Each structure stands twice: as C-alpha cells, then as structure tokens.
Amino acid sequence: MRMERVVFLDRDGVVTAETGKYIVDPGALQILPGACEAIARLNAYGWRVFLFTNQAGVGRGYLSLETLDRIHKRLVEEIERAGGRLEGIYYCPHTPEAECKCRKPKAGLLLQAAQEHGLDLSHCWVLGDSHRDIVAGEAVQAYTGIVLTGHTKRADIEAMPLPHPERVFEDIAEAAGWLCALCG
Numbered sequence: 001m002r003m004e005r006v007v008f009l010d011r012d013g014v015v016t017a018e019t020g021k022y023i024v025d026p027g028a029l030q031i032l033p034g035a036c037e038a039i040a041r042l043n044a045y046g047w048r049v050f051l052f053t054n055q056a057g058v059g060r061g062y063l064s065l066e067t068l069d070r071i072h073k074r075l076v077e078e079i080e081r082a083g084g085r086l087e088g089i090y091y092c093p094h095t096p097e098a099e100c101k102c103r104k105p106k107a108g109l110l111l112q113a114a115q116e117h118g119l120d121l122s123h124c125w126v127l128g129d130s131h132r133d134i135v136a137g138e139a140v141q142a143y144t145g146i147v148l149t150g151h152t153k154r155a156d157i158e159a160m161p162l163p164h165p166e167r168v169f170e171d172i173a174e175a176a177g178w179l180c181a182l183c184g
Contacts, residue, residue, distance in 0.1 A: 005046045006124040007179065008110060008142070011053035011091075013129030013150015014172055015039070016075070022057035024067065026074040032149055038176035040084030045180040048117075051075075051089040052109040052126075052136075058093035065093060088113060104128075105135035110142070127175055131160055138163040147171055 012018045017030035039049050051072075057063050063071075072089050079086060090109040092102040102108035114121050126137030129150025137144040145167035146152050152160070157168055169175040 004048075004120060004123040005183065006048045006050070006119055007042060008050045008052050008113070008124065008126045008137070009039075009172070010104075010128035010130070010133045010150075011051050011075075014127060014147050015051065018129060018150040022060075022062045023071055024057065024063040026067075026071045029071055029074055031075065031078055032172065034171065034173040036079045036082035036084060038172040039079050039086070040082045041176045041180060043084045045183045047179065047183075048087045049084070050087050050113055051091075052104070052113070053089075053091045054104050054132075055091045055093050056095045056103075059095040059098060068093070087117065105132035105139075107136045107139040110136060110140050114140070125179065127169070127172070134160075134163055134165045143167075145169055145175055147175055 009015055015032060015035045017032055019030065023029050042049050055068055058065060058068055076086060090113050092100060092109060094100040094103055096103065110121055113119060121140035121142050124142045125145060126133060126142045127145045127147060128134060129147050129152055134144045134146060144165045146165040147169045148154055149171045169178065
C-alpha cells in the first residue's frame with residue numbers, strides 16, 4: 001500500500017461532538033475527548049491533517065462566515081494547545097439544495113485541497129462519521145475509514161449502502177493509533 005501521510009477529517013462527529021444542532025458560537029463547540037491529542041499524535045508521526053466539513057448553517061443564515069472562522073480559530077487553538085496542527089480547513093457553506101460541487105458527498109473540498117497542496121488523493125486517508133464522507137473519499141480513490149462517535153453506529157455499517165469504509169474505528173484516537181502504527 002503506497003500512502004502519503006495525509007488524512008482528511010470530518011469535523012462534526014469526528015473531532016467535535018455531533019449535537020444535531022448548528023454550532024453558531026465558538027463557545028458552543030464541544031471537542032471530543034482525546035481528539036486534539038490524536039491530531040497531535042498524527043502530526044508527531046509525520047501526518048498532515050486537514051479538516052473538511054459541510055457547514056450548511058452558513059447558507060441557511062444561522063451563522064456568518066466570520067462566525068464560522070471564529071469557531072474554527074477556537075478549534076485550531078485547542079489543537080495547538082495539545083501540540084497538534086491542521087494543514088488546512090476546507091468547508092462547504094452551501095445548503096444541500098444549492099447542489100454545489102463542494103458539498104459532501106461530492107469531492108470538491110478534497111479536490112481543492114489536493115490542488116492547493118499538491119496531493120495525490122489516491123494515497124491519502126479520509127475519516128468521517130457518515131456515509132457521505134466515505135462517498136467523497138471513494139470518489140477520489142482515497143482510503144476511507146469511519147469513526148463511531150457521530151452519525152454512524154456499529155450496527156449501521158452492514159446496512160450501509162456501497163461504498164463501505166475500508167476501516168471502522170471507535171473514535172479518532174483509535175484511528176490515529178492505527179494510522180501511526182502503519183508508519184512504524
């Protein structure tokens with residue numbers, strides 16, 4: 001398996017809690033236990049970590065792009081406090097009805113990051129908490145994994161339509177441990 005040490009993480013349900021509500025204030029962001037440390041561990045093993053996330057709350061008028069930037073700034077600060085870093089944050093601010101190219105399950109966010117950072121996506125990992133993350137990863141032939149801290153539960157995996165994730169992890173910490181073990 002030829003692999004670049006690059007991983008794309010969905011935000012809600014992977015790094016932050018999936019609350020079922022739009023996060024409209026930086027103070028409302030709930031970072032999952034161990035998530036920042038998992039990103040720091042990935043970085044320590046040479047992994048470049050990117051965030052890619054649908055944020056329809058912007059398109060629906062629940063929050064502005066400026067507020068979303070403040071939310072992401074808080075997340076970056078927490079990750080940095082744990083010793084980690086993000087290479088970039090890519091988000092789709094559109095509603096599903098907009099049918100844009102950047103909203104997952106489409107691969108526009110991944111393609112944008114690949115172009116800007118010179119990545120071969122077929123050698124990268126995509127980790128999410130829902131089938132749309134897996135579909136986006138599959139569209140660019142990336143390796144895919146799902147974490148069970150968001151939308152998808154273990155019982156959902158077998159009934160999930162194709163494509164299926166290549167790996168299933170309890171949380172981002174387990175995923176980071178497994179990815180780091182690949183590196184020796």
